[in-house]
Amino acid sequence: MDIDYQHLAQQIKQWAKELGFAELGITDVDLADAEPHLQRWLDAGFHGEMDYMASHGMMRARPAELLPGTLRVLSVRLNYLPTAAAFATNLADPNLAYISRYALGRDYHKLMRNRLKQLGEKIKQQVSALGFRPFVDSAPILERPLAQKAGLGWVGKHSLLLNSEQGSWFFLGELLVDIPLPIDQPHQGDCGSCVACITSCPTGAIVAPYIVDARRCISYLTIELKDAIPEEFRSLLGNRIYGCDDCQLVCPENRQAPLSQENDFQRRKQWQDQSLLALFAWSEQEFLNNTEGSAIRRIGFQRWQRNIAVALGNAPYSEAVIAALQQQLTNASALVAEHIQWALQQQKQKGWQQQSILPRQTARLVRIIEKGLPRDA
Incomplete structure (x- = not known):
């Protein structure tokens, strides 16, 4: 049968x-x-321990190798910014835990x-035969x-997709299909001279416009990294225990x-202004119960404790x-113990600093009082 692909696309x-x-x-x-940009990024080792980024070679840039016969990619976005994001509250109070806003609700995958x-099934009903495969x-x-x-936005200097009207708080997904639908015009937007994301990254992970060294990124360090967090980055994590939103928070487009x-x-109830101490006290079973259906569960209990230990040190x-x-x-465990020891050292140093400040403050107060007292008092 003849198919009006223009109408089908609409x-x-x-x-x-x-x-x-x-x-x-x-x-x-x-x-x-x-492909050249991807190869340079991999050659520089910016993917860190994410071996899966390199294991498939250039297949990432060749969708038709994932599903032979693919002619088009349907790219979709889904907004995720919760109505009670509470950015300022969580980031401003170092005793509270900060969790990336995308992970406050149900796992999106x-x-x-x-x-x-x-969507694929709906399309299939309109054509005699359809090969399709969804990816998230x-x-x-x-x-x-x-x-x-596909016209959904442009890749910003922080490497996330941006849209001048929709910002960047959205998930992306793809549906590969083997029918010749008409294609949309690529998005022509850009970040101009803005470098807010680059200058605001706590760990300097955006090493150049459009290039992120994952090994320095807080999202990578708290989610993807399975081993110890390098000491040079621990104090920079602050109270961020799962992911980071700083580059999006400062973006004017948002x-x-x-x-x-x-x-x-x-935002789920268990993430409402939770203190670091309360989350650190969870048993492994409590962690599993509270992260059921959440993206947070994928890091496991050990990395959860590792991340909170660092935040408590800060x-x-x-x-x-x-x-x-x-x-x-x-x-x-050995992994968590290493970070607890570091956190204890940080806490003790802060305690020593307080003790050294107090005598100086007391001595100054005494001098002020003495100046105001009668000579023979």
């Missing part, structure tokens, strides 16, 4: 909105221009994959260059970013913090 975009996606764009599978599958961080594919080619309408992405001096660290040290 239907697909409408179906995508009905499924909850904020936008859908269509592009071809040619990412030849992205399964939700988006299911909706992309539903589940295969080696360069989703941001594809999204830019000033008018829309909030998510998805109930599943709203917290203000407190006898309660020291006591909690010492208590956990008795049964800690």
